[in-house]
Amino acid sequence: MKPRHLGISIVIISIVIIGMLFYFNSILNQQNLKSCSEICGTQEGTSCSIESCPFNIEHNNSEGFIxxxxxxxxxxxxxxxxxxxxxxxKLIEQKEYDLTKLNNEEKEIFLFIKENKDKGVYQSNIVEKFNMPKSKVSRILDKLERLEIVERKRRGMTNIILLK
Incomplete structure (x- = not known):
């Protein structure tokens, strides 16, 4: 169960229970008042007050409990x-990538991008790291984009490479 639904259920149940407690307390007050008035009615000639009523003392104990x-x-x-x-x-799912269609160079570039995914990898960094011509890196990234493994975004004069 989702925490939000559980919270709503607890709040509703709490409101119902508090309402029942108020109802129970009002019924108890009415019964005590009725009992005290009956006792005072039977005691002729003596002064009868709500404080001297034995039911009122029991009521005070039950009020503390309530x-x-x-x-x-x-x-x-x-x-x-x-x-x-x-x-x-939010649970972040780790996406599984199918690397069976990639050759060694493509796998190396993919793993480099994956290792540095938090920072983002510029296309120029891949050229420098693997000492490859720009055209070859561009073709490899085109293939990775076609396979929907990476995504290129333009940043000024260069591209930033992100995992999909």
Whole structure:
């Protein structure tokens, strides 16, 4: 599952759980209020307050529990939100090249271009490195371009050679 989809799912589930906690807390408050009013109604002649009601004391304990669960769910929701905003890492696939159709000189030039692909290789650098005439290097690069192994881009008065 993609991190973005997982994050959205976690956020939605967190929102639903927090909504359920609020609903549960409001029902608990209503029940406690009803129970306290029933107890106060049966105790005639004594002063009855919400603080002296035994159900109110139990309610305070359950509020702490609900608060802790709410914090944990909110924390998980934050993690889900973070996952929603993060971008998936792009995997760079290593392209496999078919070198069976190349002779030794063409393979050497290809390997030189592949080794220096981060910097880019100028056509003039290939001429100097392999001590070949410009025309021969140009023909070799034409063949590599036809086989869709390399690509030439014009840079000023020279070409930069890139792997496809």
């Amino acid at each position: 608060f802790i669960i709410g914090l944990l769910v909110a924390f998980l929701g934050g993690i889900g939100f973070y996952l929603t905003l993060t971008k998936a890492e």
